[in-house]
Amino acid sequence: MLLSLTLFLVIEWGTLSDERSKYGIASGNPFVREVVLTFDDGPRQDNMQPIIAALKPYNVYATFFLVGKFAERYGNITLMLARAGHELANHSYTHPRLYKLWVEKIMREAERCDEVLEALGLRKTRFLRPPGGHFNMKIFNAMRRMNLCMGLWSLNTADYTGRPAEEISRLVLSSVKNGDIILMHSGMPESVKALPVIIENLRERGFNFVRLEELRDNGRI
Ligand SMILES: [Zn+2]
Structure with missing residues (x-):
């Protein structure tokens, strides 16, 4: 009886977590470092x-949630990110508050970002992060229809507040756990400054750095 209950729970949990990870992910497998x-x-x-230059010496590949209109304007930089081995993901086309839009508009925002990448010869994105991380059922519906997975985060560096590099690295190093998805922003010099400290320290502690797609796949049972 106990065995069958345990088996049921394990199988159900596995199925559910696999099902959930198809639509959204906010952290990875807690047993994988x-x-x-x-x-x-x-x-x-x-x-x-x-x-790019800060990550390169460590062979760390990250996930960049791109705003489509910027990817369009700076196509060469977008290509540079892809060629450097980083994963490109969808952060809408104009960075609106997606939760305020109708499903069709949400889909259009995501599609337009993908169209920009496709025009550059890059593959369609797998993950979408709604601006601000706010989501509702309309966004989920749009994403299910588009076969996109919501990529949220579990560790917010709050680098957008302009906090110094020491604070960013201290926060990450003191609170990081297995499977964390760390949120940073492009265009934050203090985040760039914090990267070597974060990477070297976490590697010493046995952490691997992976792209979001790998994190999701490694979390599957
Ligand atoms: Zn954003």
Whole structure:
């Protein structure tokens, strides 16, 4: 009786977590020592190279949630990110408050971002992060129809407040746990400054850095 209940729970939990991870992910497998660095709101003309350059010596590949209209304006920078091995993900086309829009408009926002990437010869995105992280059923419905997965986060560096690099790294190093999805933003020099400390320290502690797609796949049972 106990065995069958346990088996049932394990199988059900597995099925449910697999089902859930198809539509949304906010953290990875708590038993796998890995994290994802995510950068929102790029690309901007002058602020992507420092991030690319900071990650390169460590062979760390991150996930960039791009705003479609910026990806369109700065196509060369978008290509540079993709060629550097980073994962490109969808952060809408104009960065509106998606939760205020109708389902069709939400879909259009996501599609337009994808169209920009496709025009650059890049693949369709797998993940969408709604601006501000606010979501509701309309966004979920839109994403299910588009076969997109919502990519949220579990560790917010709040780098958009302009806090210094020391504070950013201290926050990450003191609160990080297995499977964390770390939220940072493009265009934040203090975040770039914090990257070497974060990467070196977490690696010493046995963490791997993966892209969001790998984190999701590694979390599947
Ligand atoms: Zn944003």
